[in-house]
Structures are given as structure tokens and as C-alpha cells.
Amino acid sequence: MNGLAILIADDEPMILLNTSETLEKFGYNILKAVNGKEALDIALEKLPDLILLDWGMPVMDGMEALIKIKADPATKLIPVIIVTGQMTSAENLAAAMSAGADDLIKKPFRRSDLLDCISSALKLVG
DSSP states (O other), X not given: OOOXXXXXXOSOHHHHHHHHHHHHHTTXXXXXXXXXXXXXHHHHHHOOSEEEEESSOSSSOHHHHHHHHHHXXXXXXXXXXXXXXXXXXXXXXXXXXXXXXXXXEESSOOHHHHHHXXXXXXXXXX
């Protein structure tokens, strides 16, 4: 059990549930948000160790939330992985990385790929 907190922001209930259950089995403490605004509020309040941020969400999309997370001194160093099912072009990847994302993973993803992505992002912050 590692005890690290991961915020998962996704408006698709099954993805949120499945990802949460998977990561809990590996000892992560899970915080959940269903839109970008909620993710931003939780990130500022709870300061998770990592954020999985869906690109396409209502109220505030993942990119807008990412920009706000990276602009705030309290949250700017939290690794953020953008999760997307549609925004998968090289241009989208470049835009996400320019906005401050540490990585991007495409839906649907394999559990092992997600865990590798999380592990890599957490190693970057030490």
C-alpha cells in the first residue's frame, strides 16, 4: 500500500468507477470528480499526488482545468495525465504537453498501460 492520492476526473461513470477500483487495488487513495471545475476545486483543496484528467468534460473541460491547475502555485507541480478518447492527434498531444500535461493516455487503455503511465509521472516528481 503506497497511500498516494490520485484525483480521477471523468464524466463517464463506468470509466470513473473502473479506474477507481483498479487504482484502489494498487493501494492508491482515490478522489473523484465528474467535471473540470470539480477537479480544479478538489485539486486546490486536497492537493493530490497525481491527477488523471479527462479532456472532454462538461462545465470545464480537461484542458481548461489543466491550465488553471498549472497556473496555481499550490498545484502547479502536481503531475497531470490527460485521458482522452477523441483528442488523439499529434497536435492534440502537443497542445496538452504545452499546457503542462506530464503525459497523455488514450481511451480505451489497458490497466498495465495506465499503471506504467502513473508510475512514470510519479517518478518525475520524485
